[in-house]
Amino acid sequence: MTHSGATASDSGATYVFAVCRDGGSHGASVSGLPGMPDGGTVRVLPAGALSAVVQTVPAADYTDDVWQTRLTDRQALETYARAHHAVVSAVSAGGATVPLPLATLYHDDGRVRRTLTEEAGRFHTALRRVAQHSEWGVKVYAVDEPVSAPSRPTPAAGRAPIAPGAGLAYLNRKRGIQERRERRREQALHIAESVDAELQQLAAASRKLRSALPDDQDPRRVQVLNATYLVAEHRAAEFAALAGVLEERTGTRIELSGPWVPYSFVSEV
Numbered sequence: 510m511t512h513s514g515a516t517a518s519d520s521g522a523t524y525v526f527a528v529c530r531d532g533g534s535h536g537a538s539v540s541g542l543p544g545m546p547d548g549g550t551v552r553v554l555p556a557g558a559l560s561a562v563v564q565t566v567p568a569a570d571y572t573d574d575v576w577q578t579r580l581t582d583r584q585a586l587e588t589y590a591r592a593h594h595a596v597v598s599a600v601s602a603g604g605a606t607v608p609l610p611l612a613t614l615y616h617d618d619g620r621v622r623r624t625l626t627e628e629a630g631r632f633h634t635a636l637r638r639v640a641q642h643s644e645w646g647v648k649v650y651a652v653d654e655p656v657s658a659p660s661r662p663t664p665a666a667g668r669a670p671i672a673p674g675a676g677l678a679y680l681n682r683k684r685g686i687q688e689r690r691e692r693r694r695e696q697a698l699h700i701a702e703s704v705d706a707e708l709q710q711l712a713a714a715s716r717k718l719r720s721a722l723p724d725d726q727d728p729r730r731v732q733v734l735n736a737t738y739l740v741a742e743h744r745a746a747e748f749a750a751l752a753g754v755l756e757e758r759t760g761t762r763i764e765l766s767g768p769w770v771p772y773s774f775v776s777e778v
Contacts, residue, residue, distance in 0.1 A: 522568035523615045524548065525561050526596040528607040528625065528632050538603040545592050554618055556625035559632055562600050563621060571614050594770075601770045605640035607632055608772050635775045641742050642713060643768030647752060648721075649704055649734035650762040651697035694731075700759045701734035707755060711748045712738035716773050730762070739774045740767075 524545055539562055544551040549565040569575070579585050590611055597608040615621045625632065709715050718735040740748045749765055756763040 520568070521549075521565045521617075522571060523554075523618050523621050524564045524566045524571070525609050525613045525615060525621055526551075526564070526593060527562045527600045527609055528636075529560050529562065529600060529604060530558065530636055531555070531560055538599045539596060542596050542599055543592065544596055545589065551596055554621055556622040557629065559625045559629060561621050561625060562596060563618070564596075566614075568614075571612060576612055597770050605636045606770065607635045607639070607775045608770050610776075638713075639739070639771045639774060642739050642771060642774075643742060643745065644771040644773055645712075645738045645740050645745070645748060645765065645767035646769070647704075647708060647734065647736050647738065647766075648732060648764040649701050650730050650764070651693075651700070651733050652730060652762075697731065697733045697761070700761055704755050704759065704761070704763065705734055705736055707751065708736075708738055708748065711744050711751060712740050714739040714774055733761070737773045739771055742768075 526544075539551045539553065542551045544564040545566050547567055547570065551562065551564045554561045554563045579589065593611050597606065600606045601608070615624070705715070705717070715736055715738045718737060720732045720735045738748070745768060752763050752765045
């Protein structure tokens with residue numbers, strides 16, 4: 510959550526969804542959008558060569574304490590996140606857009622204009638970077654084939670004791686299973702690296718994200734790559750086709766999602 514001087518005692522604060530170059534092509538795109546619950550009209554706030562898409566909201570509903578409570582309420586958090594994303598998506602349809610994080614709040618419109626003026630260089634750099642680009646997510650899954658664990662040698666009732674060396678043979682079989690599992694894991698990670706390398710050739714930028722834990726419904730389904738790519742719009746079809754080719758070539762499962770507003774590629778500018 511980003512605050513810039515808003516306090517609970519204020520009657521209203523300015524919520525900022527996104528920053529764009531000018532308001533001429535964005536006013537119509539946000540007209541009629543509800544925005545955040547209990548907020549005013551979603552509008553475009555000009556500031557020189559830049560504009561912010563904003564909404565006046567009750568400041569008391571966006572204090573740190575209130576928002577921390579909201580973060581623990583999954584349904585409420587989803588409501589606010591969807592409202593934020595709906596506005597950002599509408600703005601991005603009108604041109605290059607820098608989406609701001611959920612719950613970016615300023616004391617008033619004047620503070621927003623001041624920020625856009627003071628940080629104009631950074632915003633223009635980000636806008637140039639994402640212009641006519643979208644974000645695509647790629648997840649690569651490998652299947653870890655189950656390996657039967659070796660049975661521990663035990664003497665049957667009335668039989669002679671276990672022959673010498675049987676315990677060592679059991680340990681060797683167990684070690685061999687672990688080594689095969691590790692080799693498969695290394696092979697899957699190598700495939701993931703090769704998939705990432707080829708996709709990067711079609712992308713303007715990329716970021717690796719934390720991989721998820723094994724699927725509860727299928728624990729053999731292991732995620733070996735979770736990445737996001739900034740792709741020019743004219744290369745989107747080529748990027749999607751390459752993902753399909755790589756899936757067939759590598760024998761892994763590749764999940765492609767997008768195009769999205771490039772949230773992941775503006776914060777680092």
